[in-house]
Amino acid sequence: MIKWSKKLVKVAAVMAVTLIAASVHAEYPKKPINVIVPWGAGGDSDLTTRVWADAVEKELGNPVVVINKAGGGGVVGTTFVANAKKDGYTLINAGLSNVLVTPNFSKTPYDFDSFVPVVKMTAVPLGIIVKNDSPFQTFDDFIKAAKEKTVTQGSWGAASSGTILASIIADQAGYTPKYVHANTTAESMVSVVGGHIDSAVSFPPAFGPHIKAGRARALVMNQKMDAYPGVPTFGDYGIKGSFEGWSGIFAPKGVPEEVVNKLVEVTKKVMKDPKVLKAYENMGAVVDFRYGEEWVKDLKVTYDIMNEAAQKMKE
Incomplete structure (x- = not known):
C-alpha cells in the first residue's frame, strides 16, 4: 500500500506540473512581448515589424514593443535574442541578412539553428x-x-x-x-x-x-x-538570381511550441486585415505570409546556398 501511495503521489505531481505548464502557455502572453529589430529605426525591417507588432498588439490586447538594437551589421541584436530566455517574450525581426547571410559570411555567436522560425510577413x-x-x-x-x-x-x-x-x-x-x-x-x-x-x-x-x-x-x-x-x-x-529581402519573426530555439502556435494563429488574423495589407502596400512591401514546415525547409535551402557561396568566396 505504501509503495502504491508513493507512485500515486509521483503521478499526481507529474500531472500537476504538466497542467501548470499547459496553463502558463495557454495564458500567453501575460506581459509585454519585446521584438528586437537588429537595425536602426526607419529601415524596411523596422517599418514592416512595427506594422505587425501594432496589429498583433491590438489582437492580443497585450503590449508588443519594438526595440531597435543595432550594431555589428545586425549581429548585436540577433545575438541578444539567441541568448534570451526561451519564453516567447523576446523575439527577433528575422530576414535574409541577419539569419541566412551573416552567419555564413562572418563569424557569429549564432546560426540558423539558434532560432525557431515563426512567421514571414513580407518580401521586398x-x-x-x-x-x-x-x-x-x-x-x-x-x-x-x-x-x-x-x-x-x-x-x-x-x-x-x-x-x-x-x-x-x-x-x-x-x-x-x-x-x-x-x-x-x-x-x-x-x-x-x-x-x-x-x-x-x-x-x-x-x-x-x-x-x-x-x-x-x-x-x-x-x-x-x-x-x-x-x-x-x-x-x-541578363543578371541571374532573385534579389529580395524579407521580413519575419523568429523566436530563440527552445521556446514552447504552444507559444509559436499562438503567434502564428494571431498573425493569420492580422494578415487578413485590409488596414495591415494597405500599410504594407503603402511602404512598398509585398505581402508574402508564410509559416510552417515547408517555409522552414525553403529557409534551410537558402541558408545552405549562402553557405556554399561563402565557401567559394574563401577559396
Missing part, C-alpha cells in the same frame, strides 16, 4: 537607387561608369545581405563598386539624396518616400512593381 525587391539628378539615367550608364571609374554604393554592413547581393549583381554585370556602409537602408538613402554617395542598394520601404518626393530614382529592381512603372529588372540585363 532590391533596387539600385540614385539621386534624381544623377548623371546615370539608366543602369547601362551606371555599369559603364562603374567599369571606367570608382562608383560608390551604399549598403548596410560588409557581411549584410545588401552587400552580398550587390556583389553578386556587380560580378555578373562586370563592375566593382566601392561600398559605403551605413546602419540601415534608410541611412544609405539619406546619403544618396544628399549627394554624398553615387548610389545605394535599398528596398521600397526606405527608397519609396524619396522617389515619390522626387529626390531619387530607381535604375533597376528585382521585379517590376506598379508603383515604379518603367523600371527594368535585373533579369532584363
